[in-house]
Amino acid sequence: DQQVKQNSPSLSVQEGRISILNCDYTNSMFDYFLWYKKYPAEGPTFLISISSIKDKNEDGRFTVFLNKSAKHLSLHIVPSQPGDSAVYFCAASLNTGFQKLVFGTGTRLLVSP
Amino acid sequence: SQTIHQWPATLVQPVGSPLSLECTVEGTSNPNLYWYRQAAGRGLQLLFYSVGIGQISSEVPQNLSASRPQDRQFILSSKKLLLSDSGFYLCAWSRARVRNQPQHFGDGTRLSIL
Numbered sequence: 001d002q003q004v005k006q007n008s009p010s011l012s013v014q015e016g017r018i019s020i021l022n023c024d025y026t027n028s029m030f031d032y033f034l035w036y037k038k039y040p041a042e043g044p045t046f047l048i049s050i051s052s053i054k055d056k057n058e059d060g061r062f063t064v065f066l067n068k069s070a071k072h073l074s075l076h077i078v079p080s081q082p083g084d085s086a087v088y089f090c091a092a093s094l095n096t097g098f099q100k101l102v103f104g105t106g107t108r109l110l111v112s113p
Numbered sequence: 114s115q116t117i118h119q120w121p122a123t124l125v126q127p128v129g130s131p132l133s134l135e136c137t138v139e140g141t142s143n144p145n146l147y148w149y150r151q152a153a154g155r156g157l158q159l160l161f162y163s164v165g166i167g168q169i170s171s172e173v174p175q176n177l178s179a180s181r182p183q184d185r186q187f188i189l190s191s192k193k194l195l196l197s198d199s200g201f202y203l204c205a206w207s208r209a210r211v212r213n214q215p216q217h218f219g220d221g222t223r224l225s226i227l
Contacts, residue, residue, distance in 0.1 A: 004156070032212075032213045034215055036218075041122075041220070042221070043119075043203050043205075043220045044157070044203070044218045046217060049213070049215055051213055091157075093213070095212060098145070098162065099207065099212070099213075099216075100159065100162070100172075101157075101216060103156035103157040103158075105154070106156060
């Protein structure tokens, strides 16, 4: 049972444009959501997160939006840069005294010059 | 600042051989520690987590085990590797007893079983 889904395996965007990566989840008990970026042969790097009490969090070029009623979150990258080309994973957390992350399968972003 | 180290970066092992992957964290105390596996084309699957020395919880039944002999050391082991154990293994840490904290990952070990 895939509780966190990233339905787009890949996305291509031109440099300077907006990249929008999407993620859907099924468990309404998730209360914390994260985005990670991963380059080949490296571990995922934490990008940005959002608590379920918010609907938007911004950090520089990265903004995460959370729509709890739709069980949907998205990551906006503006403007996109070639160095943003990587695999992006969304993750959701269920805090039951211990924070367990459930990851999506990832979206490969390619930003072309 | 905190750092996390994993080794080796790549490993090729025959079926039936033992395994030991090591992970250490620096710059923090009493972290929560995690082992994940990423199979090809899939997301990260949590294998084990630990909230303290000697405290290990397993998320999925499998051929692997984990140990935490010291506060900032986490070891993933197997007595006899299977072909299905191939994958990319990642260690991670997070601050303990604090809500809504990200997990921070090492650079992983690529394990190939022949």
